[in-house]
Structures are given as C-alpha cells and as structure tokens.
Amino acid sequence: MTWVLGNLPLIGSLTLQHLVFALIPVVIGLVLAIPLGWLANRTSFGRTVTINVSGLLYTIPSLAIFVLLPAILGTQILDPVNIVVALSVYTLALLVRTVADALSAVPPIVVNSATAMGYKPVRRFLAVELPLSVPVVLAGVRVATVSSISLVTVGATVGFGGLGKMFTDGFQRGITEEVVAGIVVVLVLALVIDGLLLALGRAITPWDRITAAAGRTR
Numbered sequence: 114m115t116w117v118l119g120n121l122p123l124i125g126s127l128t129l130q131h132l133v134f135a136l137i138p139v140v141i142g143l144v145l146a147i148p149l150g151w152l153a154n155r156t157s158f159g160r161t162v163t164i165n166v167s168g169l170l171y172t173i174p175s176l177a178i179f180v181l182l183p184a185i186l187g188t189q190i191l192d193p194v195n196i197v198v199a200l201s202v203y204t205l206a207l208l209v210r211t212v213a214d215a216l217s218a219v220p221p222i223v224v225n226s227a228t229a230m231g232y233k234p235v236r237r238f239l240a241v242e243l244p245l246s247v248p249v250v251l252a253g254v255r256v257a258t259v260s261s262i263s264l265v266t267v268g269a270t271v272g273f274g275g276l277g278k279m280f281t282d283g284f285q286r287g288i289t290e291e292v293v294a295g296i297v298v299v300l301v302l303a304l305v306i307d308g309l310l311l312a313l314g315r316a317i318t319p320w321d322r323i324t325a326a327a328g329r330t331r
Contacts, residue, residue, distance in 0.1 A: 124294065127279065128298055134193060142203070145201075149163055150216060153212075179268060180271065254310060
C-alpha cells in the first residue's frame with residue numbers, strides 16, 4: 114500500500130487517460146457499426162462480406178496494429194491517434210456483427226406493420242428497428258468496452274501511457290506493488306464501466322423489463 118498511497122495523483126491521472134482512450138474508440142466504432150450493420154442486414158451478400166471482413170480485422174494482433182499504424186497513417190509511434198484508430202477498428206469488428214444480428218432479430222411482423230403504416234426504410238430503422246435492437250447492441254457494446262479497456266494497456270509496450278504504464282514501469286523497476294495496483298485498477302475500471310452500461314441499458318429500454326416481467330407471470 115505504501116507505493117499506492119504515495120502515487121495516488123499519478124494513478125488518478127493514468128486512470129483518466131486510460132478511460133478516455135478506451136471509450137473514444139467505442140463511440141467511434143458504434144457510430145460506424147450501426148449503418149454498416151444495417152446495410153449488412155439488408156442483403157445476404159452484404160452480410161457475408163461485412164461479417165467476413167470484420168472477422169478478419171479482429172484477428173489481427175493488437176501489438177502488430179500499434180506498430181504498423183504509424184507507417185500507414187504517417188503518424189509518430191507515440192501519437193495517441195494510433196491507439197484510437199486501432200481500438201476503433203477492433204470495436205467496429207466486434208459490433209458490426211452484433212448490430213446485424215440485433216436487427217435481424219426484430220420480429221418481421223413489427224417491421225411489416227411499420228411499413229404498412231407508411232414508414233420509409235430510414236425512418237423505420239430509426240424509429241422501430243434500432244430501438245428494439247438496443248438490448249442486444251448494448252450487450253455487444255459492453256463486451257467491446259471491456260475489451261477496449263483491456264487493449265489500451267497493450268499500448269504501453271509501444272510507449273503509450275494509460276494504466277499499462279504501471280505494468281511496464283513496475284516490471285522494469287521491480288516494483289511488484291505497482292504492477293498489482295495496475296491490474297486491480299484496470300479490473301475495477303472495467304467492472305464499473307460495465308455496471309454503468311448495464312444501468313444505462315435498463316434505463317433506456319423500460320419495455321424490455323416489462324416484457325420480461327410479463328413472461329414470468331404467465
């Protein structure tokens with residue numbers, strides 16, 4: 114505890130930095146995944162191409178992306194843009210399939226009813242299909258967020274900060290307490306953010322709870 118108590122400002126700063134660079138890619142990936150998932154859900158060919166490409170992107174090792182991106186983007190090796198782009202790619206790869214699956218799970222009778230009421234495809238998507246797919250999409254966002262929080266630590270191997278710096282610095286200086294503290298903070302951060310997303314999902318999808326309660330009373 115001695116090291117932790119003496120370095121609370123540093124831990125707080127690294128935690129904030131870690132959180133920012135974990136959440137920005139999730140937002141970017143989600144914004145891109147929603148239209149791509151919608152397009153993938155419209156045709157079997159589009160779905161096959163989108164799912165296969167996203168699956169291929171996710172198989173690329175994170176460390177390899179961190180090393181290669183500066184050459185591709187023309188950035189410096191320590192540029193935070195590399196972390197944001199790399200994690201956005203991973204988030205997109207995770208969420209495209211989730212969005213496509215969530216949209217395909219919307220009951221056809223609901224979609225057909227909206228069409229019969231005069232809803233155009235875009236309006237129907239925004240007003241009917243997307244809201245009904247929120248629980249499934251949010252489950253994917255929770256997975257992507259925890260994954261992003263974990264992957265930011267890998268950036269420390271190429272000189273990026275965040276809580277991963279506590280791992281590399283602790284190993285180099287032989288300070289076990291620093292390494293353990295880094296692991297604990299990352300774990301707590303992931304649990305807290307996951308809990309907040311779970312609460313958010315319950316708040317914005319009250320109909321999901323009502324449906325579940327109705328199912329239990331039958």
